[in-house]
Amino acid sequence: MGDDSIEILNLQTGKEETVYTFGHYIRHMIADVRAKNAVPVLLSLTARNRWKSSRIERGSGQYGYWSYQLAWELDIAFIDVTNPMADLLEQMGPEKAAELYPKDHTHFATEGAHLHAQTIIAGLKGLRPGLESAWFSELGQQIEPREWAWLRLPFPADARKSSIFLVGDSTVRNGAGDGANGEWGWGDYLDEKLSTKSHNIVNRAVGGLSSRTFVTGGHWQRALNMMKAGDVVLLQFGHNDAAPLNDETRARGTIPGVGEEYEDIDNLLTGEAERVHSYGWYLRQMIGQAKARGITTIVCSPVPRKAWRDGLIQEATDSYPQWALQVARQSQSPFIDLYQLVSDKYNRLGRRQVEKLFADKHTHTSKSGAELNAEVVALQLKPLLAL
Template sequence: MKVLKLSLFVALMLLTMPVSAQITGEDLLGLKSGADPKTERRGVIPGSSRKEGRPVVFIVGDSTVKNGRDDGSNHQWGWGHFFSDMVDTTKVSVENHALGGRSSRSFITEGLWDKVLSAVRPGDYVLVQFGHNDGGSLNMGRARASLKGYNDNDTTVVMELTGKAETVHSFGWYMRKYAKDVKAKKATPILLSHIPRNMFTNKDSVAVIRNTESYGLWTKKAAEMESVPYVDLNKLIADKLDRIGKDSIQTLYYGDHTHTSMAGAILNARTVAEGISGLKNCGLKEAMKK
C-alpha cells in the first residue's frame, strides 16, 4: 500500500511539472496525492479522433506503451496512455494503438499495423517503439522474435502453430518498414528506442542498463537509413533514472523490472515529449506543451 501511495504522489508531481523540468531524487519526496488516471482509452478505431482536419498522432508499440486494458487495473500503465497530456490537443489528437506482448514483427504479421496504417493521412505522425518482445523463438510458442541487427537479413522458418512457412526479417528491417509505410502516406514516422528496464550494470551499481548496443542502436540505424526522426528514449529515461537514484525509482515500476506504474508511465510520456521537442525539422514539436 505504501508503494502504491507513493507512486500516486510521484504521478501528481510528474503531471504538474513543466515539460522542461529536471527530476531528482529529492523531488520524489514530500509529495501530495491527488492524481487520478484518465478514463479508459481502449478499443479506439484508427483515425476516429480526427477532427476538423487536424493531424492525428498514432502510437504503436508493446505493453510498455499500452498495458493490459489501459485502465490501470493491474497497477501497470504504458506511457502512451498519458502522452496526450503532453500535447496541445487543439493542434493534434492522439491515438494509442499499442498492444501488449507484440514485437516489431508480430504487430505486422497479426494485421495490427495494416489497420493503423489504413487510417494514416498526409500530415499525420506515427510514433513507433518496439524491442522488448523481439527476442525468443522464431517459430515456436509465441514465435514473435525478429533477427538481431538492422541489415537486410532474413530466414524462412516453419511455424510450429500453423505448419506454414514464414520469412522472418531483422529488427531493423521491420522498423524501416514502419518508416517506409508512413512516408508513403506523406506522414511523419518517429522511431523511438524502447524504455529501459529496472535493471543495473551490476548489483552494486546505480547505473541503469542502456540498449545502445542492441535495439536502441538498430532503431537509430533504421531511422538514419530512412532519414526519419529518431528519439533515443532509452537513454533519455535512463539518464533521468540515474539522477533519481536506484532506491527511489523502484516506485516507477510495478510487478516486474519492465512494466511501469502510473508514475513511471507519466515520467516516460513526459520524456517522449521532451525528446520530440528536441527534434529538428519535425512539425510535431510545435504541438508539445511548453
C-alpha cells in the same frame, strides 16, 4: 457529450421539448439496459459510401468517438464497426462498394448488411468475456473472431485534425489501457503531457507484440489505414523482438540487427510457412509504407527496463537502442533516444525512487513511471512538431 440542453418547440409534434446532448441520451439508454440486468455494448457508426480520392469516409462527425469515450466512461464493451468496414470497402474500391449502396450513401443492400453484421459478430467474438458459442448461428460460428476487440483500441477523434499515432508494445500501451495490475504505458499519458488541441493522439500499441508480429498480425496495416497525409507516427519496438523466432506460444522474435538476412520457418504457432526478417527490416517496412502516404515517421528506442549494474541502469550496446538509431538514420527519420533519456532520469533518481515507477519486476511501469516516460516523449516531440 455533456449535460447541455436547449428548450424547443418541436415543429413535428407541436409540443415544447428539452433537447439534450448525444451523450445524455446514450447514457440514459445504457442505464435502462443495466436496470434489466442486461449487458450493453456500444458500437461506432456503420460505414457510409462517401469517398475522397481513394479513401472512404471513416465516420460521420465525432459520433463514433463519442461512443468510444462513453464506453470508457461507463466501463462497457465497445466494437469499432466503422474502421474494419472502411478497410474492407477500400479494398473493394469505389465501383464495387457502390453496388452495396444502391439507394444512397448511407443505406446498404442485403450484401452490405451481411458484411456489417459479420464485422459486428467478429467484434463480439473478440470481447472478454465473450458470448457463448451457442448464441451464434451456423453462419456466425464460421466468422473468425477479431481477437483484439477487447483491447478497445482508439481511432482519430476528429477527422478534421492531424493525428499522432503511436505503435509499439506494452511499454506504450499495456493490455486494454486501463491500468490493470497497476501497469500503464507511456502512450496513455502522452495526450496529457503534450496538451495539444491541434492533433488527435491515437495509441494503437499492443502489448506482447514485436515489430514482426505487429506487422504480421495486421495491426500495422489497420493503423496505417487510419492515417492520412500530414499525420505523424511514433514507432517503439524492441522489448519483445529478442524472444524466440519460433515456438508454440508466441513466435514473435526477429533476427537481431538491421540487415537483410532472413530465416524461413514453419511457424509452430500458426502452422504456416513464414519468412522471418531482422528487427531493422520490419521497422523499415513500416516507415517506408507510412512515408509513401505522406506521413512523418519518428523512431524511438525502447524505454529501459529496471536493470541495474554498478548503481546505474544497464547500458545497451549493439542492441535495440542502437539498431533503432541506425534505422532512423537510414530512413532519414527523426529519432528519440528514449532508452538513454529515461535511463538518465532513473540514474539521477536512484534505485529506491525508481522502484516506485514500476508495477512489476523490471518492465512495466506504474502510473507515475508511465507519466515520467510520457513527459520525456512530449519534451522531445514539441520542438519536432512545433507544438
